[in-house]
Amino acid sequence: MRVGLVVVSHSARLAEGVVELAAQMAPDVTVLAAGGLPDGGVGTDYDSVVAAVQRADSGAGVVLLYDLGSAQMTAELAVESLADPGSAVVVDAPLVEGAVAASVAAQGGADRAAVAEAAASAGAPPAVETGLAPEAGAPQTTRLTLHNEVGLHARPAALLVRSIAGLDADVRIRLGDDEADGHSVLALMSLSARKDDTIDVSATGPQAGEAIRRIEALAERNFDE
Amino acid sequence: MGCDAAAVAALLRAGAATIAEHRVELTDLDRPIGDSDHGENLNRGFTAVVSTLDTAVPETPGGVLKLAATTLISKVGGAAGPLYGTAFLRAATTLGDKSELDAASVVAALQAALAGVVARGKADVGDATMVDALSPAAAAAEASENNGIAGLLAAAADAADQGAQSTVPLVARKGRASYLGERSVGHLDPGARSTALLLRAFAEAVR
Numbered sequence: 001m002r003v004g005l006v007v008v009s010h011s012a013r014l015a016e017g018v019v020e021l022a023a024q025m026a027p028d029v030t031v032l033a034a035g036g037l038p039d040g041g042v043g044t045d046y047d048s049v050v051a052a053v054q055r056a057d058s059g060a061g062v063v064l065l066y067d068l069g070s071a072q073m074t075a076e077l078a079v080e081s082l083a084d085p086g087s088a089v090v091v092d093a094p095l096v097e098g099a100v101a102a103s104v105a106a107q108g109g110a111d112r113a114a115v116a117e118a119a120a121s122a123g124a125p126p127a128v129e130t131g132l133a134p135e136a137g138a139p140q141t142t143r144l145t146l147h148n149e150v151g152l153h154a155r156p157a158a159l160l161v162r163s164i165a166g167l168d169a170d171v172r173i174r175l176g177d178d179e180a181d182g183h184s185v186l187a188l189m190s191l192s193a194r195k196d197d198t199i200d201v202s203a204t205g206p207q208a209g210e211a212i213r214r215i216e217a218l219a220e221r222n223f224d225e
Numbered sequence: 226m227g228c229d230a231a232a233v234a235a236l237l238r239a240g241a242a243t244i245a246e247h248r249v250e251l252t253d254l255d256r257p258i259g260d261s262d263h264g265e266n267l268n269r270g271f272t273a274v275v276s277t278l279d280t281a282v283p284e285t286p287g288g289v290l291k292l293a294a295t296t297l298i299s300k301v302g303g304a305a306g307p308l309y310g311t312a313f314l315r316a317a318t319t320l321g322d323k324s325e326l327d328a329a330s331v332v333a334a335l336q337a338a339l340a341g342v343v344a345r346g347k348a349d350v351g352d353a354t355m356v357d358a359l360s361p362a363a364a365a366a367e368a369s370e371n372n373g374i375a376g377l378l379a380a381a382a383d384a385a386d387q388g389a390q391s392t393v394p395l396v397a398r399k400g401r402a403s404y405l406g407e408r409s410v411g412h413l414d415p416g417a418r419s420t421a422l423l424l425r426a427f428a429e430a431v432r
Contacts, residue, residue: 043302046310069400073307073345077298 003106003115004030004056007099008049008066008075012036014095018065022099025158025185026107030056031099044074053078053088061112062088065098065119087112093119097186104158104185108165122186139172139202142212148222151194156223157185163214169205171215182211228326228374228431233286234278237293239430240423241271247422254415258402263305263415270301270309287320290334304400305416308342308355315341328370328377335363335381352398353409355416358385362424378428385424389417 005022009015015035022031034052037043056062064075075090082088089112091098098119105118148156161183164171171182175197180187182201193199203211244267251264274296283289290313298310316334323330339359348354365384369377390413397409
């Protein structure tokens with residue numbers, strides 16, 4: 001049972017495009033489009049949003065993302081009108097980045113609050129830090145060379161995040177002088193690691209070893225390409 | 226004079242008539258600063274409200290307003306649908322299952338409607354929105370509570386008219402018009418205008 005997502009947009013095609021992108025990252029998450037008016041025009045339709053929220057809720061709740069202005073109002077009104085308004089939440093996030101971050105978090109089994117937080121924090125500057133960051137405890141490390149065609153692009157980055165989701169480990173991925181949070185798809189993508197690049201993985205925490213093992217296995221499988 | 230469900234339904238029919246009459250004006254106001262649909266959208270919504278009232282009138286004033294709210298939310302679209310829908314919904318909630326309204330409950334309903342619009346649209350007075358009409362209207366209604374429902378609605382309508390006119394020199398800070406920045410100056414806000422029109426229609430219908 002995973003948190004569902006609803007993309008509320010003035011445009012049916014925009015909503016469907018965002019859903020297409022998000023769904024690729026999270027095959028087991030219900031991501032539904034609620035875009036445009038029933039007659040095909042531009043606008044947001046309250047009844048379609050309510051219907052999408054009801055269909056997206058498998059029991060773990062729903063997170064709604066919106067594009068502009070009145071889409072937010074329509075989404076909030078739809079949530080207030082639910083039998084249990086606490087089962088859904090409208091999140092203020094950049095639509096594309098937020099949908100991607102939220103879908104990956106939902107795929108990893110995050111609860112509704114955590115999925116909403118993943119979307120909201122997708123608006124912050126990418127979590128890439130330059131230079132040496134202080135580390136707590138002795139990290140476990142591994143060095144990997146990327147042999148897959150697209151490097152740490154969207155899908156492989158999402159696979160990496162999913163592979164370590166739920167582990168009690170802080171994972172950092174380093175490429176040259178840049179370092180990214182291994183739990184953030186957007187941060188990993190912003191490293192721009194390509195084919196034949198070498199990345200350093202370091203993990204701390206009780207399950208650091210398992211995290212390293214899973215990332216190594218994923219790289220050995222060429223990220224299932 | 227009593228204000229029961231049938232009387233509230235009559236107010237809404239009067240509101241629908243005024244929106245139909247002014248739909249071209251409202252759309253023209255929306256053209257330079259919005260997406261040229263305010264009059265048509267509201268007219269579609271209020272026409273639907275009238276047809277549902279033709280089928281059956283709920284038993285309480287609150288029930289009538291709730292029916293209007295859900296119909297407007299589904300039929301109007303844009304920003305006006307959620308905003309007017311929220312206004313009528315909050316008013317309905319405040320009235321509860323009262324079978325007849327007195328002046329105090331009408332004032333409370335107007336205040337609840339204003340609070341709902343402010344919460345939904347996150348606009349303040351001075352942002353060139355329907356809040357600029359509704360906020361002074363609610364204050365005037367409260368100040369005129371002793372004049373009965375007809376008196377307080379007349380005061381609210383006057384205040385809403387003035388409030389709507391006050392949006393002309395303002396820079397729009399919400400909605401589509403806000404994208405125009407300084408270029409929104411010099412335009413009467415269509416939402417403030419429709420709010421003033423509705424309150425005037427309500428005041429005249431109850432007289």
